[in-house]
Amino acid sequence: MKAAIIGVTGYGGAELVRILHQHPEVSIHSFHSSSQQGNRVIESYPHLQSITAQVLEDIHIEKIGNEADFVFLATPSGVAANLVPQLMNQNVKVIDLSGDFRIKNREVYKKWYKKEAAEEHWLNEAVYGLTEWLDTDLKEAKLISNPGCYPTATLLGLAPLVKNKLIDEKSIIIDAKSGVSGAGRNVSPVTHFSETNENLKIYKVNEHQHIPEIEQVLSGWNPGVRAVTFSTHLIPMTRGIMATIYASASIDTNIDQLFDLYRETYEGCYFIRIREKGTFPSTKEVYGSNFCDISLAYDERTNRIMVVSVIDNLMKGAAGQAVQNMNMMLGLDEKTGLDFVPVYP
Amino acid sequence: MKAAIIGVTGYGGAELVRILHQHPEVSIHSFHSSSQQGNRVIESYPHLQSITAQVLEDIHIEKIGNEADFVFLATPSGVAANLVPQLMNQNVKVIDLSGDFRIKNREVYKKWYKKEAAEEHWLNEAVYGLTEWLDTDLKEAKLISNPGCYPTATLLGLAPLVKNKLIDEKSIIIDAKSGVSGAGRNVSPVTHFSETNENLKIYKVNEHQHIPEIEQVLSGWNPGVRAVTFSTHLIPMTRGIMATIYASASIDTNIDQLFDLYRETYEGCYFIRIREKGTFPSTKEVYGSNFCDISLAYDERTNRIMVVSVIDNLMKGAAGQAVQNMNMMLGLDEKTGLDFVPVYP
């Protein structure tokens, strides 16, 4: 199978190259860019010398449609909304890594993204690709909307509690922390090394565009969940997300029951690892891999459950989950070509 | 005035040397260590070459009592409980940076510290030195118990809300993050560079010894506060603490009222800086200084207040606040010799 990648000059695109390099069934047919056509990929990414000698091509939709079996879109928000209808007309399947097709309500998208939303028709067509919780068969999907990095860590951590109605729906607080690569490759004062190193920042307070994505999915699982508190911190490291999630138990529970629930829920999910009781995952323990590691605590004094969920934001939080979805779409085992052991230390 | 420092080979002790180097009224008379007597200070800390040529002395209580006006204890927990009665007998005032005299209830200390508590008599004598919220005149104090780093950031951030009963007492969640120097200078696998760099860990879940310290103070301010959720994360940086604090408003409020309250509460407190509305402090903005920077958000959707409070854990969280207390004890302006501008970037 042949894939085209549009937007390879960002970190999501580069990570797709790393993953697909050894995939047994899929190869990258072509790379496309709206701004750097004519440049070789290795001018953007010298680490890919000897991996690919390809040159970035223009985004010629018809040619892509004729030559590629499907397309990864690893572009900034606003771009996919525009490209997807054209690609759909060429009958080429699309896996979109951006936020453009995640929010079903166009007004909500506009409010949080400060941009016009995609067309209603294609929003309805898009399948939200939280792989472990798909509500449809990806083999039938034309357009997969890959979840955001924070929502992936958060939703995988919260699903068993919310779906089983074990927590007070108004009590959910997600204190999220991310490495700096989540901000992408475009330079900005916020991600300037000297401003970020040996520093800890909180940002986009009550304004992060992943809030409506999280709420949309949670309320789909349990309509009682309406608004959550979600805050984001910038950690002086490159990769990794940790979501520390707090919620009040709405039923009598204990830590053993909770671990049983999580183990049963995710049984058979290769990329979800429920950690041993009393231990908690750190972000480095999933570095460079597609794993989401989860652990739990229950504090009787406050009747509060805490869930800790970690991912590599560029893998399970972006390119890794995109390939996992691609595998599902192609009818392959979900871990085909994706079984990377975390790079530790 | 002459100070003696017991325990200079840890980070708190070294920071006292940095601060007092230019203090106009106090000089360091002697350094003491139980394990490295005979060594020069600069063998532990080469950066102090030309700052001090002194040699570490044994902990000879009587000699210290005769020669020094007061003593800083910068020793691991368990040591001060033992030394303080001896020093008190010599009529030498003590500022203790350890946790030994913070917890008034001996059973609680024993439970969280896994050690025998100090004697009741001296626990009662000790004044808890959260400088901005002292309940007694330090000029009269013989024994000052310097607060913990996390409690300092947390309590300064929560005081206006708790004292004025503006929040649901059961709703308090503190998601705390610290640089690695908070773990001290003793080596351990947890603070080994290769395990900590480019990594984010959660640790001591529901077991951190600062939990009872925070609860003791909060319930003293408002008996309705009994248990809080307090979690601690290790950030891959050396210095800095951020406490992200969540609580549900128990009254009608808005962001302007909250900022007014905080500004009024801390008016005249040089080391507390209420940031401008809409901006939030990062840890680097107080690096190397004694400031505690605070900002707030209020989310109408969830009726939740968020307080962000940052300090340098070795300064306002340890040696800086100790010197601030020393100044109060000596009847000096609180910022004498302590007016360091943050080192940025």
Next chain:
Amino acid sequence: MKAAIIGVTGYGGAELVRILHQHPEVSIHSFHSSSQQGNRVIESYPHLQSITAQVLEDIHIEKIGNEADFVFLATPSGVAANLVPQLMNQNVKVIDLSGDFRIKNREVYKKWYKKEAAEEHWLNEAVYGLTEWLDTDLKEAKLISNPGCYPTATLLGLAPLVKNKLIDEKSIIIDAKSGVSGAGRNVSPVTHFSETNENLKIYKVNEHQHIPEIEQVLSGWNPGVRAVTFSTHLIPMTRGIMATIYASASIDTNIDQLFDLYRETYEGCYFIRIREKGTFPSTKEVYGSNFCDISLAYDERTNRIMVVSVIDNLMKGAAGQAVQNMNMMLGLDEKTGLDFVPVYP
């Protein structure tokens, strides 16, 4: 084929697990440790949950000899010298990642390692496994001595110049820089996070045990090379080595000739990537991979050649090169199971 690993609790051992997880021809039969037998591997390395459920076994030589086809030794210096004769008696092949069989002269070993050297017989038997410059067929080898991390980066960078006698033999200066994982997993004040982060240190000045290893190989290639200047710096990062190498040209040369020479020399060497003229590799560009990236500069003003050579110290500098040698030993393509794309960023 079945491999046994002795010493999996260090970083070299853990990296072997990561690499061999997907190797098509070799699986790890057993893990052995002298100190942690009975523990599961994931107690040392939680990131390996779901990758291996094995338990660390005692170092039972006879059993290893009966069950395994060959053994990786990833033990501290001094251990292999002792284990190898026993393993050789069991006719099990060994790839040793330690320094014990690198130095042919026992007196030299003793001087630099401060330990007794291995037996002369086995020193002679050992093949120095700098894969691109092997002087013997590894298919015949019983005992492979894997090169040190610094020597690998340095020798691959210097080989074309030294072998072709293009430089003044007395002029070689290697200014080497390494990430902290090179110091291993044992805790020490030098590798304590707070002492290493945001810091740059020079260490083991004129005393590093890799000096005699480098000189032994260089003088084997060109007897005119006797002593080199080699210094080592500790960089506040986890992985990566850069060797910045300076030497005076002994012939008329220019930058194009030098690049031609390097490209020809390493043609067909998959893991050596000569970078494009005018660009220089950074360590992150080989992170997590087995590549050695090299570039060059020539300064007419000083008649000096500069070579820049980077590797991942745990991959090409340790476990990666060990597997590359294993592949050669087994008659496989050198990159079998080893074709990792660098993890960037």
Next chain:
Amino acid sequence: MKAAIIGVTGYGGAELVRILHQHPEVSIHSFHSSSQQGNRVIESYPHLQSITAQVLEDIHIEKIGNEADFVFLATPSGVAANLVPQLMNQNVKVIDLSGDFRIKNREVYKKWYKKEAAEEHWLNEAVYGLTEWLDTDLKEAKLISNPGCYPTATLLGLAPLVKNKLIDEKSIIIDAKSGVSGAGRNVSPVTHFSETNENLKIYKVNEHQHIPEIEQVLSGWNPGVRAVTFSTHLIPMTRGIMATIYASASIDTNIDQLFDLYRETYEGCYFIRIREKGTFPSTKEVYGSNFCDISLAYDERTNRIMVVSVIDNLMKGAAGQAVQNMNMMLGLDEKTGLDFVPVYP
């Protein structure tokens, strides 16, 4: 005395504010910017809240001349060349932190800086302010050209050897390493956090503009020194420079003689600390201070001397040395207001 600062929005300017905050004789009268006039200083630097409430003013030369006793220029290269003649006409003394007045030969400046040089007249007027090696009395100076960060570390390390003709003039190699703040506050892909963290780069190979500055001073001290090899590496940390300097001894020497020479040479220089034989400085040991720490090794096997010299690039390498020169200019003790203890850890 009243100082004006032009260019406070860069790191050099911010550091001047930190230093002068407690200076007993000098206060900052006004801040000036060509691009951000009307903004408050704390909008650029929130860490200065409560330190300064001033607003950035336009660069109104006449007003500055009337109101300020002298001016610090902390502007990018090219700006001072233009401003200095105007300021000189107002009879206001200037300390320039940029490179514009360092290179005496206008052609050389143009070649390395790719810009037009300053006027010959003012180049001749400018005094090169390497404080410990001034060749004129700063009390008479109108225009002080503050040295570059790399030249400061390098020249202080080499001075005793070059001035006393102890080394082969052609053998000098400086392998320099710097934290990222040396690249300033302007964003660029090179200093983007995700590209720089956990990475080690070499840059501007044989093209760094500090090469002619170093050669100019060395050849002034010893005309035999013509060209040196000088390379620069970007270390994943914010502050600190280490120059590792190699040169061949031209006379019989030994390590004790060398230490004696350095100690005698720098006797009475408060900010130069010759470390104890056998120990070497790390950059963190001068962090936030104006010290330059130096140590030496001599290797008999290669007859090579190695000098290790470290500074904080924003202090002794920029703002600190500027204030040291200011003190000399004003006839004050050189360490007035500048006696900061290094911030460690």
